[in-house]
Amino acid sequence: MSKGRFGVHGGQYIPEALMNEIINLEKSYEFYKNDADFQNELNKLLTEYAGRPSLLYYAEKMTKDLGGAKIYLKREDLNHTGSHKINNVLGQALLAKKMGKTRLIAETGAGQHGVATATAAALLGMECEVFMGKEDTDRQALNVFRMELLGAKVNAVESGTMTLKDAVNEAMREWATRMHDTHYVIGSVVGPHPFPMMVRDFQSVISKEAREQILKLEGVLPDAVIACIGGGSNAMGMFAGFIDDKDVRLIGCEAAGRGVATGEHAATLTTGSLGVFHGMKSYFCQNEYGQIAPVYSISAGLDYPGVGPEHAYLHDIKRAEYVAVTDDEAVSAFEYIAKTEGIICAIESAHAIAHVIKMAPKMRNDQIIIASLSGRGDKDVAAIARYRGIKIDE
Amino acid sequence: MSKIKNAFKNGKAFIGYLTGGDPSIEKCEEFVLEMVKAGADLIEIGIPFSDPVAEGPINQNSNIRALSAGTTTDKIFEMVHSIRKKTDVPLVLLTYLNPVFAYGYEKFFSRCKELGIDGIIVPDLPFEEKGEVAKIAKICDVDVISLIAPTSNERIKMIAEDAQGFVYIVSSMGVTGIRDKINTDIKSIVETIRQVADIPCAIGFGINTPEQAAELSKIADGVIVGSAIVKIIEEHGENAAEHIFKYVAGMKKAIHNS
Numbered sequence: 001m002s003k004g005r006f007g008v009h010g011g012q013y014i015p016e017a018l019m020n021e022i023i024n025l026e027k028s029y030e031f032y033k034n035d036a037d038f039q040n041e042l043n044k045l046l047t048e049y050a051g052r053p054s055l056l057y058y059a060e061k062m063t064k065d066l067g068g069a070k071i072y073l074k075r076e077d078l079n080h081t082g083s084h085k086i087n088n089v090l091g092q093a094l095l096a097k098k099m100g101k102t103r104l105i106a107e108t109g110a111g112q113h114g115v116a117t118a119t120a121a122a123l124l125g126m127e128c129e130v131f132m133g134k135e136d137t138d139r140q141a142l143n144v145f146r147m148e149l150l151g152a153k154v155n156a157v158e159s160g161t162m163t164l165k166d167a168v169n170e171a172m173r174e175w176a177t178r179m180h181d182t183h184y185v186i187g188s189v190v191g192p193h194p195f196p197m198m199v200r201d202f203q204s205v206i207s208k209e210a211r212e213q214i215l216k217l218e219g220v221l222p223d224a225v226i227a228c229i230g231g232g233s234n235a236m237g238m239f240a241g242f243i244d245d246k247d248v249r250l251i252g253c254e255a256a257g258r259g260v261a262t263g264e265h266a267a268t269l270t271t272g273s274l275g276v277f278h279g280m281k282s283y284f285c286q287n288e289y290g291q292i293a294p295v296y297s298i299s300a301g302l303d304y305p306g307v308g309p310e311h312a313y314l315h316d317i318k319r320a321e322y323v324a325v326t327d328d329e330a331v332s333a334f335e336y337i338a339k340t341e342g343i344i345c346a347i348e349s350a351h352a353i354a355h356v357i358k359m360a361p362k363m364r365n366d367q368i369i370i371a372s373l374s375g376r377g378d379k380d381v382a383a384i385a386r387y388r389g390i391k392i393d394e
Numbered sequence: 395m396s397k398i399k400n401a402f403k404n405g406k407a408f409i410g411y412l413t414g415g416d417p418s419i420e421k422c423e424e425f426v427l428e429m430v431k432a433g434a435d436l437i438e439i440g441i442p443f444s445d446p447v448a449e450g451p452i453n454q455n456s457n458i459r460a461l462s463a464g465t466t467t468d469k470i471f472e473m474v475h476s477i478r479k480k481t482d483v484p485l486v487l488l489t490y491l492n493p494v495f496a497y498g499y500e501k502f503f504s505r506c507k508e509l510g511i512d513g514i515i516v517p518d519l520p521f522e523e524k525g526e527v528a529k530i531a532k533i534c535d536v537d538v539i540s541l542i543a544p545t546s547n548e549r550i551k552m553i554a555e556d557a558q559g560f561v562y563i564v565s566s567m568g569v570t571g572i573r574d575k576i577n578t579d580i581k582s583i584v585e586t587i588r589q590v591a592d593i594p595c596a597i598g599f600g601i602n603t604p605e606q607a608a609e610l611s612k613i614a615d616g617v618i619v620g621s622a623i624v625k626i627i628e629e630h631g632e633n634a635a636e637h638i639f640k641y642v643a644g645m646k647k648a649i650h651n652s
Contacts, residue, residue, distance in 0.1 A: 003522075011523055012520065012522055012523060013491055013518045013519065013520075013523055014518060014520060015447075015448050015517050015518060015520070015541070015543070016520050016521070016540075016541045016542060016543045016546060016549075016553070016564070017543035017544070017545055017546075017564060017567060017568075018545075019520050019521070019522070019543075019545075019546070019549065020545050020546065020547060020549065021545065159451075159454055160444070160445060160458075165445065166445075169445050169447050172447045173447060173448075173450075173568065173569050176448070176567065176568050176569060177567050177568030177569065178567070178568075179545070179567075273496075274495075275492045275495055275496060276490075276491040276492050276495050276518070277445065277490075277492050278447075279518070284492075286492070286496065287496075288496065289466050289467050289468075289493055289496055289497070290443075290467075290492040290493040290494075290495060290496025290497065291443065291444040291461065291493070292444045292445050292492070
């Protein structure tokens with residue numbers, strides 16, 4: 001079995017042309033991971049530029065309204081660029097720069113990872129090209145313009161289903177064509193080793209902070225941590241620091257789209273099967289012949305037919321639980337948290353909030369939930385209006 | 395033993411690729427036989443995949459056409475069954491690992507053995523992951539073809555020592571497609587392979603014209619042409635047979651005279 005395994009999952013299933021580049025990346029990461037200068041530089045960027053640590057906010061009104069567990073929100077939406085994506089991007093961009101790369105490429109679904117990558121490229125003086133499914137450039141037009149403002153070139157991908165998986169395909173093709181000066185900043189805990197490990201490490205700052213913050217505020221660990229999951233970088237970041245705390249439940253919320261039974265969803269761990277795609281062995285939505293299924297979610301960021309290999313493993317060993325949340329539930333949660341707490345969160349994050357709404361009332365009021373608010377929702381306002389049948393100009 | 399070595403026994407080999415089921419299973423079978431008639435020494439048949447990440451636009455579209463026409467792995471096996479009644483030309487399947495994994499490795503390679511399929515090329519199965527299928531493929535006498543890329547450098551020897559059937563030298567960076575110029579130092583790659591292994595070397599990716607084929611076959615034991623043939627199918631659809639024949643015959647002649 002090759003490197004980078006989580007149980008049977010993970011590995012390096014990529015074309016030979018990319019192998020030396022991947023090995024080089026792995027070696028560089030292993031070196032800089034333990035390099036004090038690199039870590040200092042990254043920490044400086046995270047605190048002074050991205051605004052870390054992010055707040056752990058006690059959602060008192062939600063807690064009272066739901067009448068059960070005490071609810072805390074890890075406010076990744078307050079980071080610079082408006083989501084957790086910046087944590088990973090700053091790490092990878094800095095690493096790429098150390099490796100002598102001058103150009104970053106990235107895939108993006110909702111646009112959050114693309115915006116974060118374009119931002120880091122601008123800051124570090126690197127060239128940037130972002131691959132985004134044509135369908136997503138339409139539904140997230142503002143983020144496309146945002147990336148262009150930051151100096152990035154946005155490439156609307158018209159192959160396949162024109163969504164996130166096709167953006168990954170196209171970014172991989174581009175990387176295989178041009179790797180001498182280019183680093184592919186994968187935005188989630190997916191892809192060939194070392195990406196799932198590296199992205200987890202960069203995102204684990206979320207749970208490291210949350211763990212310290214809750215111990216300081218409450219003196220105890222939470223009963224459950226909850227995060228939305230597409231590829232799974234936000235959830236992995238939220239879980240990582242709590243994996244060894246066996247009494248803390250880890251809950252990931254997948255996109256059930258129009259409902260798991262309708263077939264129009266992106267609920268990989270609920271309905272998928274084992275396969276090999278995008279460089280990794282993991283669970284995928286696919287048919288009996290191994291053709292990757294077209295998936296659907298109102299949330300462009302969760303609209304991915306696979307899941308990171310470490311999540312697949314946590315699912316296998318039953319350390320983490322994964323639930324599916326529909327578009328309807330997510331939109332209601334989006335509206336609920338806006339009205340209750342005055343927070344417009346990303347539609348991705350609203351999938352986690354929807355589960356909190358279901359779960360908290362069934363818990364005792366001495367119990368604690370931390371939900372990750374992975375991003376802010378400005379980008380989704382027009383789409384939510386459309387969902388509710390309100391005509392609006394962006 | 396697989397029949398792959400037969401492809402290289404009469405001088406330089408012409409290897410032709412098409413996607414199974416593009417535009418239909420029946421037509422695809424006809425095109426395969428047409429290539430054999432025109433002198434192709436080995437045929438690669440693609441099992442279409444929804445997300446062929448190593449392919450350029452021409453082959454991507456071909457994969458989509460084949461899948462839209464209802465092609466499945468089973469239908470391709472049935473087509474091979476029919477082809478095998480008419481020719482014993484060496485046959486190699488090209489696909490991504492997921493369709494093979496989903497079919498079940500044991501079932502897949504047993505089917506290959508049963509049908510006289512000689513090898514398999516899996517672009518997303520590098521040396522490090524070959525263990526996925528190596529054992530069952532060997533039991534079933536199916537060669538797992540290794541690819542060597544312009545970036546392989548110090549990996550070449552390790553890959554060549556372990557190679558079966560033939561070595562597939564990827565001529566250019568990036569994805570499959572048609573290229574005007576090939577800049578890689580293929581000669582030194584071939585020389586490195588020869589130091590450690592006595593195995594035929596075939597060059598693919600980007601090859602399009604008889605001139606390119608003639609030049610490259612001087613360096614290696616064969617050339618692989620995919621996108622150029624698929625493009626003929628894209629342009630002429632069901633009526634591609636005569637165009638394919640003409641093209642393959644021309645390429646074969648160029649290689650033969652080189």
